[in-house]
Amino acid sequence: MNELTEIAQKLEAGDSQAVTAAIEQAITGQIPAATILNEGLIAGMNVIGRRFKAGEIFIPNVLIAARAMNAGIALLEPRLAADGIKPVGKLLIGTVQGDLHDIGKTLVNILFKGAGFEIIDLGVNVPAEKFLQAARAEKPDLIGMSALLTTTMLNMESCIRQLRASDVTATIIIGGAPTSQKFAAKINADLWAASAADGVELAKQAVA
Ligand code: B12
Structure with a gap:
């Protein structure tokens, strides 16, 4: 097994120590950092994303892989x-105002980071003004919003209204259990994803 396959497999197994040891070996073997990232870590995280989506593994497995x-x-x-390696894109994300649920958002962050995105996480209970301020300062490619409560879906709508009325041009992607494609269209979001893994695929297409 070469070092890159080993990194991917140890990441899938959530073995942080083995992942770092294999990376050190790859660095010693003169493998470029970008190759280690893409063909080792990201390859392993893609497998995690696919298996999570297929219901073969669960949240704790994803969190353990994320630690590695x-x-x-x-x-x-x-x-x-x-080496001057740039992230594939920048995601600004938060759980909207009134909502403290962040497990789904954490998974979104993990899979996006795993796919090579830079993440700016505004946390939970994020008001529209904060999304707007951060979007102006950070100039993200994508703005992600999460809501788990039917009541906070309304706040998502007003966040998007305020962003659309501003000079911010980032692609807006929403998610969270009570949201849907229909709801996304109604509130003028660009993209909706049922899962973090689907979100990554849509985001990759959006920045391509
Ligand atoms: C864990 C949990 C909590 C925890 C949250 C801990 C935390 N740090 O997140 C605690 C205990 C704090 C909590 C509190 C409350 N909760 Co709660 N909670 C849940 C529970 C059990 C699981 C939610 C979860 O994490 N799911 C797992 C994640 C992985 O799924 P997910 O968030 O949907 O995310 C996936 C996708 O949707 C997507 N996704 C999510 N966000 C985004 C964003 C983007 C951009 C993209 C692309 C994708 C994406 O990717 C994820 C992975 O694929 C649900 C019930 C359930 N079984 O869903 C209730 C639930 C959401 N809670 C509920 C309620 C009512 C509450 C409380 C009001 C309870 C109370 N009376 O105090 C409070 C509200 C607090 C607040 N203001 O937010 C209700 C909501 C009902 C409704 N229709 O609004 C639910 C549905 C339970 C129920 N059946 O009644 N809760």
């Missing part, structure tokens, strides 16, 4: 920066 991913990225970050 973060350990690996921490090791690679200085080298990626030195």
Whole structure:
């Protein structure tokens, strides 16, 4: 097994120590940081995303794999920066005002980070003004919004109204259990995803 396959497989197994050891070996073997990221860490996280979507693994497995991913990225970050590797896109994300649910958003962050996106996470209970301010400052490619309560779906609608009335041009993607394609169309969101894995696929197409 080569180092890259080993990194991917150890990431899938959630073994942080083995992931970092294999990355160190790959670095010693002169494999470029971007190759280690794409063919090792991201390849492993893609498998996690697919298996999660298929219901073969569950939230704790994803969180454990994410811990291994973060350990690996921490090791690679200085080298990626030195090599001038740019993220594939920037996602600004938050759970809308009134809503404190963030497990789904965490999974979205993990899979987007796993796909090479830079994430700016505004946290939970995020008011429209904060989305607007951050969008102007950060100039993201995508703005992600999550809502788990039927009551906070209305806040999503007013957030989008305010963003659309502004100079912000980012693609808006929404998600969360009570949302739907129909709802997304009604509130003028660009994209809706039923799952974090679907969201990543749509986002990749949007920035391509
Ligand atoms: C865990 C949980 C909590 C935890 C939240 C902990 C946390 N840190 O998130 C706690 C205990 C705090 C909580 C509190 C409350 N909860 Co609650 N909670 C849940 C529960 C059990 C699971 C939600 C969850 O995490 N699901 C797992 C994740 C992975 O799924 P997900 O969020 O849908 O995300 C996936 C997709 O939707 C998508 N996605 C999500 N967001 C986004 C965003 C983007 C951009 C994209 C692309 C994709 C995407 O990707 C994810 C992965 O594929 C649900 C019931 C249920 N079984 O769903 C109730 C539920 C959501 N809660 C509910 C309620 C009522 C409450 C409370 C009001 C309870 C109370 N009386 O205090 C409070 C509200 C607090 C608040 N202001 O937000 C109701 C909502 C009912 C409704 N119709 O509005 C539910 C449905 C339970 C029920 N059947 O009554 N809750």
